[in-house]
Amino acid sequence: MNGVGERRDRLKSKISARELAKDKRRRELLDRQKRDRRNFRDHSRRLADRARGEEDDSNERQSLFGRSNNGGFFGGKPSADMGSEKKAKSKNANKMELSDPEAEAKKREKRERHSRRRREYFAGQLMHPEWMTDIPGDLGPNWYVLPRPEGIRCLVIASRGKTISRKRSGAILHVFSSALPSGNPKQKQVDPCILDCIYHPQNQTYYVLDLMCWSGYSVYDSNTEFRHFWVHSKLSEAPIHRYSPLNKFKFAPIPREPATFEGLKKLYPPVDHGFQMDGLLFVHKQTRYELGLTPLCLLWKDTKTSRYLVDTSDGKSVSQRQNCTLLVQPDLSIVSLEGYVVANLTIKAVEEAKMKIHPKTGSLHKFSISGVSQEFYN
Numbered sequence: 001m002n003g004v005g006e007r008r009d010r011l012k013s014k015i016s017a018r019e020l021a022k023d024k025r026r027r028e029l030l031d032r033q034k035r036d037r038r039n040f041r042d043h044s045r046r047l048a049d050r051a052r053g054e055e056d057d058s059n060e061r062q063s064l065f066g067r068s069n070n071g072g073f074f075g076g077k078p079s080a081d082m083g084s085e086k087k088a089k090s091k092n093a094n095k096m097e098l099s100d101p102e103a104e105a106k107k108r109e110k111r112e113r114h115s116r117r118r119r120e121y122f123a124g125q126l127m128h129p130e131w132m133t134d135i136p137g138d139l140g141p142n143w144y145v146l147p148r149p150e151g152i153r154c155l156v157i158a159s160r161g162k163t164i165s166r167k168r169s170g171a172i173l174h175v176f177s178s179a180l181p182s183g184n185p186k187q188k189q190v191d192p193c194i195l196d197c198i199y200h201p202q203n204q205t206y207y208v209l210d211l212m213c214w215s216g217y218s219v220y221d222s223n224t225e226f227r228h229f230w231v232h233s234k235l236s237e238a239p240i241h242r243y244s245p246l247n248k249f250k251f252a253p254i255p256r257e258p259a260t261f262e263g264l265k266k267l268y269p270p271v272d273h274g275f276q277m278d279g280l281l282f283v284h285k286q287t288r289y290e291l292g293l294t295p296l297c298l299l300w301k302d303t304k305t306s307r308y309l310v311d312t313s314d315g316k317s318v319s320q321r322q323n324c325t326l327l328v329q330p331d332l333s334i335v336s337l338e339g340y341v342v343a344n345l346t347i348k349a350v351e352e353a354k355m356k357i358h359p360k361t362g363s364l365h366k367f368s369i370s371g372v373s374q375e376f377y378n
Contacts, residue, residue: 023137026284026295033288047125047157047194047213119170125155126168126196127210127290128337129281132298136282143259143282144224147267148299149207150278150307151200156180161188165199165206173199179240179247181215186246191216196289197251200275205250207275208235212289220289227289228256269304279306293337321368328355329362 136143154165154173158180165173177184181193196210211231212220219227232253235241240251255273257263259282269277279301287296301309310322327335332345350357357363 022134022295026136029290029294029296030284030286033290119166121170122155122166123168123170124291126153127297128293129297129299130293130295132282132300136284136298139282140260141258142286143284144228144256145259145263145267146209146254146256146281146283147271147273147275147277147305148209148279148281149198149200149254149273150276151198151207153198154206156195156197156206157192158183158194159192161185165197174249176248177246178249178251179238179244180251181238184246195251199249203250203275205252205275208251208253209281210289223286223288224283225285276307277305278308321370323366323368325364325366327362328357328365330357330359332357334367335362 152173153168156163156165158178159182161182161184162175163178163180163183164175167173180195181187182190183193192213193215194211194213195206195208196212197206197208199206208231211227211234212218214230214234219230235251235253238251240247243250255267257266264280267273267280279299282298282300284296287294290296303309326342327337328345328350329335332347332350333341334343334345335341345355355363355365
């Protein structure tokens, strides 16, 4: 019994040391945010400018060569000779393209590379929570808790008279008209709007997790209290709670409460929020909107708050093996999104699986997991 008690004490001390280290990491991140005040206004504008759908790429390429609205180059009108010369060149180019599959393959590869870069850029514009594996020392009135809706996490950008939503991968989910600022043709001249949302297909509603820009006013660098206040106040001012020709999908704010015992009671099941829950989201009140993974935003799931506590396609049946995506580093270590090394590969295993690993940054690969073993050391 003494041996068991000693191991338990060592385990407790190890866990408490890990929790203290995480608390220290959160404090350091908050301090760094206070010192490093950034101007996100330009970032908001760049993001809105790049948010045009793939159908606008041709217009973008034309603008690079100075094409004016009247169809000419550098402000001049094309002459008749110029037009006939252009037609001849176009015919010759078409012939060359038909007879040169290698050139066509290069063009296709260039288009795919361009699309991939676009997707990667937009994929990096969301704030992602870490799993809640410890209880923060200041959890309570310093944190908000929100019921996380089940659905598709996406970045919504309203700009130049249309609204585009992009999934976590950066791929386009919807292109539509909305009542958000600059979200439909009647508001084309209004400054852009950027939201962090979850799309709930069952009721065709975008639930707004966070707000980063409204009518061109960037709040990336504002704390959570202010951003969440704007979510509720600004959404109440816009006619986005009903369907119309200028608002194809509804937008709705998510209820939030201080992360206290009373606040959790108001949000925890069996409380009905009008949507299927997929966990509880904890956000520190003083954090700005941090792109990427952050310890100041935490996700909790259990069997009462989520159907997808484990990987399952229907929320009922559970497969024997769980699947996940992990980063394989150049040194063959396997790393989670949080930065933990979970295993190491051998050269033989890499060769057998025919893995391609980037020599500098590593590569993402899907793994099938049958079980997890843990060992505790002195």
